[in-house]
Amino acid sequence: MEIFTIIAFILVWGLPAVAQDEPKLTIGAKVGLNFYSLGSDELVEDDDTGLSYEFGVYGRIGERFFVQPELNLVSHKTHLITRTQTRVGERDALTVRYLRIPVLLGYRTDYSGPVASQVRFMVGPSISYAFAVADNNIDVSRSDLHKAQFALNGGIGFEVWLLNLDLMYHHYLTSLFNDGRSSGKGRAFSISAGLGF
Template sequence: MKKIFLSLLLIAGTTLAASAQILPSFQFGLKAGANFSNLKDVSIKSETRTGVLGGVWARVGGAGVHFQPELYFISKGSDGTDGKFKFTTMDLPLLLGTRIGVGPIAARVQIGPVVSFVMDEEHSFIDNVGQVTQFDEYKKQTFALTGGIGVDISNLRADLRYEQGLSDVYDSSESDDNGRLKLWTLSVGYRLF
């Protein structure tokens, strides 16, 4: 009887351990950080601008692959000798990734699209002859691709990512290259559950 009971217990434990690797887990947390953005436009001399970000993230995954949507507010833009360009956006990255490691310490690699919704904008660029540059229309939504690495240590999360704009920030009759943002982000997060 003991042998049967121990065999059933061993089978049940093995089944639970295997299903824990297959069934998705769910995590949710907060994140904050800094970004370093630059506007790529041939008609404007721009330099990197430092901004901040803050929001929430969730992660659903199992068997080494996870899906991580995030939602945060972020300030981006460029500074230059000709003026400044600043956006506040609400960003929605939809990331696919993998976690490498066991237990409470692991590394991650993630990639995915980002949709940005413009909440506020400031701009004041002056062209080569001292005239304020007039842009025809600022877009209220832009798209980008982001990817990077991260580390999980217990409930703490840290991420380093690069983001490349896929769509123009504005339409301008003065330039064919209408401002695609590129930026680096460095963020830390905390897993609530």
């Protein structure tokens, strides 16, 4: 219920501003890297941050104020020792692949520097669907995870020459594991480069 309240607030705040703006549409594609870690969890004895990839397409509607829906293929990796695995104490990578759909509201400045220009600030919700889990030695399969995961996302973007560079933080609101004892939620930082037309 909490996520729907947040989404409604963002849409009520942002859509009127976009509607008054120029109806410019930009279509783009991007590719990037992310650093993912898991918050404290009763089922996890130890974990560390993993490096993985993401890529996707987006549409940006508006000029100064904009709405940016995206469709991303995301891989998140973390290295875990769980309390439920059969090989006690063995650490292995847990890699989960998601289809992520964020809807970002943003504001673009008029800043024009010698290298970077048109700084963008973005915030919005997303839903991610876990469609695959890589083989691992810690007995975690797709059935052990919440398949649908909600997150809040925020960040900053720059236009550097022909590229759009985005630095984003993703804070998951749904615990990774669907075991009732689990409370660990994912956190990720991502950097991506893209082209828009």
